[in-house]
Amino acid sequence: MAEQPAIGVVGATGAVGTVTLQLLRDRGFENVRVFASARSAGKVVNGWTVEEATPEALSAGDVDVFLFSVGTGASRELVPHAVSGGAVAIDKSSAFRLDPNYPLVVPEVNGERATGSIIANPNCCTIPLTCVLKPLHDAAGLARVRVSTYQSVSGAGAQRMEQLRAEPVDEHDLRMDWTWDGDETDEESKIRAETQKILELPELPISATTVRVPVLVGHAESVWVEFDDSLSAAQAETILREAPSVQLLDVPTPGDAARTHDVLVGRIRPDRASNGIVLFLACDNLVKGAALNAIQIAELLLSAVTTQ
Amino acid sequence: MAEQPAIGVVGATGAVGTVTLQLLRDRGFENVRVFASARSAGKVVNGWTVEEATPEALSAGDVDVFLFSVGTGASRELVPHAVSGGAVAIDKSSAFRLDPNYPLVVPEVNGERATGSIIANPNCCTIPLTCVLKPLHDAAGLARVRVSTYQSVSGAGAQRMEQLRAEPVDEHDLRMDWTWDGDETDEESKIRAETQKILELPELPISATTVRVPVLVGHAESVWVEFDDSLSAAQAETILREAPSVQLLDVPTPGDAARTHDVLVGRIRPDRASNGIVLFLACDNLVKGAALNAIQIAELLLSAVTTQ
Numbered sequence: 045m046a047e048q049p050a051i052g053v054v055g056a057t058g059a060v061g062t063v064t065l066q067l068l069r070d071r072g073f074e075n076v077r078v079f080a081s082a083r084s085a086g087k088v089v090n091g092w093t094v095e096e097a098t099p100e101a102l103s104a105g106d107v108d109v110f111l112f113s114v115g116t117g118a119s120r121e122l123v124p125h126a127v128s129g130g131a132v133a134i135d136k137s138s139a140f141r142l143d144p145n146y147p148l149v150v151p152e153v154n155g156e157r158a159t160g161s162i163i164a165n166p167n168c169c170t171i172p173l174t175c176v177l178k179p180l181h182d183a184a185g186l187a188r189v190r191v192s193t194y195q196s197v198s199g200a201g202a203q204r205m206e207q208l209r210a211e212p213v214d215e216h217d218l219r220m221d222w223t224w225d226g227d228e229t230d231e232e233s234k235i236r237a238e239t240q241k242i243l244e245l246p247e248l249p250i251s252a253t254t255v256r257v258p259v260l261v262g263h264a265e266s267v268w269v270e271f272d273d274s275l276s277a278a279q280a281e282t283i284l285r286e287a288p289s290v291q292l293l294d295v296p297t298p299g300d301a302a303r304t305h306d307v308l309v310g311r312i313r314p315d316r317a318s319n320g321i322v323l324f325l326a327c328d329n330l331v332k333g334a335a336l337n338a339i340q341i342a343e344l345l346l347s348a349v350t351t352q
Numbered sequence: 353m354a355e356q357p358a359i360g361v362v363g364a365t366g367a368v369g370t371v372t373l374q375l376l377r378d379r380g381f382e383n384v385r386v387f388a389s390a391r392s393a394g395k396v397v398n399g400w401t402v403e404e405a406t407p408e409a410l411s412a413g414d415v416d417v418f419l420f421s422v423g424t425g426a427s428r429e430l431v432p433h434a435v436s437g438g439a440v441a442i443d444k445s446s447a448f449r450l451d452p453n454y455p456l457v458v459p460e461v462n463g464e465r466a467t468g469s470i471i472a473n474p475n476c477c478t479i480p481l482t483c484v485l486k487p488l489h490d491a492a493g494l495a496r497v498r499v500s501t502y503q504s505v506s507g508a509g510a511q512r513m514e515q516l517r518a519e520p521v522d523e524h525d526l527r528m529d530w531t532w533d534g535d536e537t538d539e540e541s542k543i544r545a546e547t548q549k550i551l552e553l554p555e556l557p558i559s560a561t562t563v564r565v566p567v568l569v570g571h572a573e574s575v576w577v578e579f580d581d582s583l584s585a586a587q588a589e590t591i592l593r594e595a596p597s598v599q600l601l602d603v604p605t606p607g608d609a610a611r612t613h614d615v616l617v618g619r620i621r622p623d624r625a626s627n628g629i630v631l632f633l634a635c636d637n638l639v640k641g642a643a644l645n646a647i648q649i650a651e652l653l654l655s656a657v658t659t660q
Contacts, residue, residue, distance in 0.1 A: 188625035189625065190498060190625050192500035192574040194502070194526055194563060194565065208521060209521050213566075213568060215607070216566055216567050217567060217570075217605050218502055218567065218634075219605065227585075227621040227622075228621075236624065250625060251576065251624040251630055253500075253619070253632060255502060255632075257526065257566070257567075258521075258524055258565070258566050259524050259525060259566065260521060260522060260524065262525075264563075266563065266574075268576075277535075297525050297526045298526055299523070299525035299526075313535040315498075316544065316557055316559040317496040317497065317498050317558060318496070322559055324563075
């Protein structure tokens with residue numbers, strides 16, 4: 045890779061793609077190539093002109109790291125082309141996340157796994173959850189985890205954000221607008237299986253209930269954690285105060301988390317139903333929950349190359 | 353009491369009072385007296401003219417059962433006057449709920465406790481929760497309970513509903529807009545202590561996290577239950593299908609629950625973190641969560657008198 049590596053963004057016009065381009069701009073990336081469907085080709089987004097994401101364009105070999113923000117089907121089809129041209133693909137869809145051949149990476153949690161030609165970026169609820177669980181696991185060993193989510197509509201895409209804006213407030217409701225995977229939503233099974241893979245705890249018992257709330261941006265999670273060893277709420281708070289990308293707040297909300305880069309954690313207290321703890325977290329699902337995490341993986345790869 | 357008992361409604365102009373009057377109308381109550389502050393005296397609500405809730409008016413002895421939908425401070429002040437006139441007071445505030453001298457009643461759960469001159473009506477999250485927990489406890493014994501709530505703004509009063517209607521959708525956020533009671537919100541401590549009292553399980557471990565969501569009407573709860581004895585999700589579903597005031601639905605939401613009289617329960621499945629179960633419930637916080645439950649207590653008292 046050259047000193048000014050070429051970053052390719054595929055799927056630049058969606059909710060996550062838009063945030064990706066802004067973050068790349070903010071972080072000083074200049075050599076950025078932007079790809080999307082033929083319909084968007086020629087448009088200028090954030091100062092960059094959109095090219096059509098054809099197999100030929102992606103495999104041309106002139107991009108070092110691709111960031112994919114497209115659907116699972118499109119990732120399955122296009123990522124192999126990007127890789128065939130010699131690039132590394134960081135993919136935000138669920139296409140490769142649970143494939144044992146590819147790493148699933150949160151830089152603060154398992155950055156050392158970020159190797160190979162395809163690196164998967166986890167689900168927007170899994171990323172903040174593992175940022176919180178990893179330091180607690182290192183301290184006392186996770187025994188079991190229960191999560192109820194409060195997920196914003198931006199997790200369902202830019203179109204759903206427009207729907208919420210247009211919806212009369214009397215129609216605001218909770219939804220479970222995912223597909224079903226047995227008795228779980230596929231979102232619940234992602235949180236469970238991805239967390240197990242990232243923490244390398246394939247047997248960790250995790251029970252999740254995922255719920256969409258009428259909020260535009262920012263996911264929250266109500267979390268119960270039990271440990272193998274004793275860990276008090278005060279000890280957990282001390283550990284999380286030092287944890288990378290974690291910021292403590294009395295009562296974190298999606299509104300607090302919007303546009304921030306950290307996972308906000310609060311309400312850390314004893315679980316009155318066990319010896320474990322309860323906490324509440326909030327995270328911008330488009331930033332650390334998606335675009336930022338993928339860029340951090342890219343930065344990790346690029347710094348590893350630079351420092352070799 | 354006469355065959356046409358006189359029902360007094362105190363606090364008739366708030367969110368719960370309005371629903372109370374409509375439900376009394378729907379259920380054929382005709383001999384209704386309506387009381388509120390001096391400011392509302394003379395207004396006609398639901399066909400009834402509002403009288404001022406003075407100590408003299410409440411203690412006059414011409415009302416059989418009072419339904420109080422006022423704040424805790426006003427209940428502490430006014431309920432004794434109502435009782436001094438010989439009436440029974442059913443109070444929806446938290447003034448008497450945890451006082452061991454007074455019963456706290458959900459008719460389907462502990463209707464046999466509805467005796468004495470003051471009967472307390474539980475918190476809007478406690479009522480649906482106990483409707484679900486009681487039949488499960490009878491079957492297998494509750495060992496521990498964890499709850500995350502999704503509570504609508506109508507629980508915070510009619511004014512907060514107007515605020516949400518006026519709020520730009522970009523400002524919609526989660527809130528924990530209760531007062532603090534140590535490391536819990538007072539809402540969390542109410543759910544815990546009231547559930548323990550109603551189920552007569554003072555040591556039952558209950559851990560709750562309460563959250564306000566930008567929905568107008570209807571509360572939802574994500575619930576984990578562990579048992580002393582073995583109880584499968586399928587067995588729990590069979591039990592809840594027969595439970596009074598419980599209605600099964602695949603994915604119940606506040607929108608489904610609005611204006612219904614039942615507690616909607618769904619997503620009953622094994623807890624992957626224990627031998628217990630997980631479920632999701634929704635309930636109209638103004639109806640079964642407040643006004644209807646109090647009227648059902650009144651009906652229970654009046655039918656007991658009639659059938660003596």
